Amino acid sequence: MNDTDFKSLAKRSLSESTPKVDVADVVLRRIRCQPTRSLVDDPLPWFAAATVTSAAATLLFTYSTWTTVHDPLMALVEPFRVILP
Secondary structure (H helix, E strand, O other): OOHHHHHHHHHHHHHOOOOOOOOHHHHHHHHHHOOOOOOOOOHHHHHHHHHHHHHHHHHHHHHHHHHHOOOHHHHHHHHHHHHOO
């Protein structure tokens, strides 16, 4: 294809009008026809529930441990106080 062919094709394409195409109906029909996934098939809620459960168990365990130790830094030094009076 030489340069003159390209220029004539470009002029011809600029003179033509674009066809009117409405794709909104086709797109909306496809969106409406898509099956919805149930929550049982979706793994995200199951992983979220497992995460929340493990976080709650960790919180309960650490809170009960934290309340038994009044001063955490003193609890670290306590074994040395027994050895060195």
